[in-house]
Amino acid sequence: MKDSLRDIRLLDDLARRQNPINKLHPLVKLLTTIIYLAVVVSFGRYEISALLPLIFYPVVVFALAELAPGRILRRIAWVMPLVIGIGIFNPVFDHQTVTIMNSTISKGWLSFISLVIKCVLTVAAGILLVATTGMEKLGAAMRIIGVPKIMVLQLLLTYRYILLLGDELARMLRAYSLRAPGHRGIKLAAWGSFAGSLLLRSFDRAQRVYAAMCLRGFKGDYNTGDDAKVGVRDLQFLIGWVAFFLITRSYNLPFLLGSFLTGVIGQ
Amino acid sequence: MSHHRVEARNLHFSYPDGQAAIQDISFTILHGEAVGIIGANGAGKSTLLMLLMGILFPDSGEIIVGDTRLTPKTLPMIRERLGMVFQDPDDQLFMTTVRDDVAFGPRNYHLDEQEVASRVREALAQVGILHLRDRAPFKLSGGEKRAAAIATVLSMKPDILIMDEPTSSLDPKSRRMVMELLKSFEHTKIITSHDLDMVLETCQRFLVIKEGSVAADGPAGEILKNPQLLHSCGLEMPLSLQKCPICGDQTKNFKSG
Ligand SMILES: Nc1ncnc2c1ncn2[C@@H]1O[C@H](COP(=O)(O)OP(=O)(O)OP(=O)(O)O)[C@@H](O)[C@H]1O
Numbered sequence: 001m002k003d004s005l006r007d008i009r010l011l012d013d014l015a016r017r018q019n020p021i022n023k024l025h026p027l028v029k030l031l032t033t034i035i036y037l038a039v040v041v042s043f044g045r046y047e048i049s050a051l052l053p054l055i056f057y058p059v060v061v062f063a064l065a066e067l068a069p070g071r072i073l074r075r076i077a078w079v080m081p082l083v084i085g086i087g088i089f090n091p092v093f094d095h096q097t098v099t100i101m102n103s104t105i106s107k108g109w110l111s112f113i114s115l116v117i118k119c120v121l122t123v124a125a126g127i128l129l130v131a132t133t134g135m136e137k138l139g140a141a142m143r144i145i146g147v148p149k150i151m152v153l154q155l156l157l158t159y160r161y162i163l164l165l166g167d168e169l170a171r172m173l174r175a176y177s178l179r180a181p182g183h184r185g186i187k188l189a190a191w192g193s194f195a196g197s198l199l200l201r202s203f204d205r206a207q208r209v210y211a212a213m214c215l216r217g218f219k220g221d222y223n224t225g226d227d228a229k230v231g232v233r234d235l236q237f238l239i240g241w242v243a244f245f246l247i248t249r250s251y252n253l254p255f256l257l258g259s260f261l262t263g264v265i266g267q
Numbered sequence: 268m269s270h271h272r273v274e275a276r277n278l279h280f281s282y283p284d285g286q287a288a289i290q291d292i293s294f295t296i297l298h299g300e301a302v303g304i305i306g307a308n309g310a311g312k313s314t315l316l317m318l319l320m321g322i323l324f325p326d327s328g329e330i331i332v333g334d335t336r337l338t339p340k341t342l343p344m345i346r347e348r349l350g351m352v353f354q355d356p357d358d359q360l361f362m363t364t365v366r367d368d369v370a371f372g373p374r375n376y377h378l379d380e381q382e383v384a385s386r387v388r389e390a391l392a393q394v395g396i397l398h399l400r401d402r403a404p405f406k407l408s409g410g411e412k413r414a415a416a417i418a419t420v421l422s423m424k425p426d427i428l429i430m431d432e433p434t435s436s437l438d439p440k441s442r443r444m445v446m447e448l449l450k451s452f453e454h455t456k457i458i459t460s461h462d463l464d465m466v467l468e469t470c471q472r473f474l475v476i477k478e479g480s481v482a483a484d485g486p487a488g489e490i491l492k493n494p495q496l497l498h499s500c501g502l503e504m505p506l507s508l509q510k511c512p513i514c515g516d517q518t519k520n521f522k523s524g
């Protein structure tokens with residue numbers, strides 16, 4: 001529990017490192033991610049093979065950003081129960097079957113697998129975006145593409161609030177466990193007052209932090225002080241990936257590759 | 268220069284839960300004055316500072332900074348000239364690095380990046396934590412956090428410096444550093460503390476608060492000569508004014524105690 005709390009700040013820490021991906025302009029990363037997400041969700045519900053090449057994007061970014069796989073994968077794993085919960089009814093309700101390469105497969109299972117792949121890809125892309133950019137810069141990039149100030153502010157403050165909530169929770173857990181030695185977790189009877197005071201405390205603190213921000217001239221825009229222009233490398237990154245996404249969307253690459261290979265071998 | 272004057276007129280404030288924290292406080296602080304606000308726990312010191320900064324608004328009475336009355340409308344203008352260090356540094360630090368946190372204020376006033384960088388360096392050097400600039404604020408020790416919180420305010424170059432318990436939880440060396448820093452700040456300063464030795468060294472004027480009202484207001488020397496007053500407000504003579512009980516330089520005070 002404490003470990004995962006400490007991990008809340010992980011994305012912030014990761015975003016501060018220096019590597020080719022972190023150095024890219026936030027705007028470019030945001031646009032690439034948005035287009036990527038749009039392409040991923042635009043595939044039909046029974047599509048699997050055509051989706052597969054899209055896994056390249058997170059994998060490549062992952063490698064270039066020198067991230068440790070374990071901690072990021074654990075974050076993706078958090079959402080899996082939800083995805084499986086939503087998708088598991090597909091095989092139950094969808095009894096149609098298709099025949100692929102001489103074997104009969106239920107369409108329900110196809111759509112389930114397709115859904116899981118899509119979720120993993122989108123969540124991975126989202127986490128990678130935050131982990132390589134940082135929330136503040138992301139907010140600045142959103143302002144550039146015209147997201148209203150109030151929405152960006154909402155997002156940034158919510159993010160900060162979650163951090164504060166985690167902070168307060170860690171303190172209260174520590175206080176609790178020191179006075180309740182030998183318990184694992186929190187006794188059921190204490191849950192009500194524990195949760196209530198957690199909420200009030202974090203709310204109070206969020207208010208004080210917000211007041212401190214206002215005292216220092218905060219008017220709703222985060223200035224990250226980093227107004228670098230979009231450079232050639234940034235454009236290359238954007239254009240390169242977008243081209244790849246569009247090609248993947250228009251042609252079923254694994255299928256083409258497969259028929260190319262079988263064609264070559266067949267001759 | 269009257270524009271650094273701070274005036275409070277008949278302030279009243281109650282928290283939403285009915286706790287009457289400030290009752291009829293009035294005072295005027297002139298340009299360049301250093302005022303120590305002292306009082307027991309719960310006397311209303313922090314609340315008073317929050318009223319001055321416009322974080323809370325009084326139920327009645329008014330606050331005037333320079334020639335401007337503090338209202339929601341004039342708030343941004345007034346805040347630009349006031350810098351406040353909170354009692355709990357965790358409330359003040361929220362960016363991901365110390366450097367970004369100290370730069371937060373100047374950037375909000377749209378200074379160019381070069382000026383921001385030099386202000387950040389200057390402020391961090393002033394509080395002696397230049398080496399911590401790339402660390403995450405939430406990973407610092409309590410005293411380091413305090414220093415960082417002070418730097419976030421110094422980087423804005425305020426005309427009036429307001430500090431809530433600036434030396435609590437500091438080790439002797441850091442405490443000394445903060446005190447020297449306060450002494451070197453020539454503008455108006457308003458400091459609350461239980462550390463009377465610190466206030467005595469940095470402030471010429473004392474404002475004693477008791478249960479939400481002003482119990483005494485005057486030159487530091489005069490107020491500290493009045494042990495009854497201090498005692499009734501839950502305070503004690505500064506150690507530096509008590510005679511040393513160990514080296515034999517005994518006083519009535521020690522014999523009777
Ligand atoms: N958020 C709040 N809601 C309700 N009452 C509050 C709140 N904050 C403070 N108070 C009450 O207002 C009074 C003054 O509190 P304040 O924090 O100003 O004291 P203080 O002089 O700063 O004390 P300390 O020296 O302990 O910091 C206290 O009686 C306190 O219980």
Ligand SMILES: [Mg+2]
Binds near residue numbers: 312314431
């Ligand atoms: Mg206080």
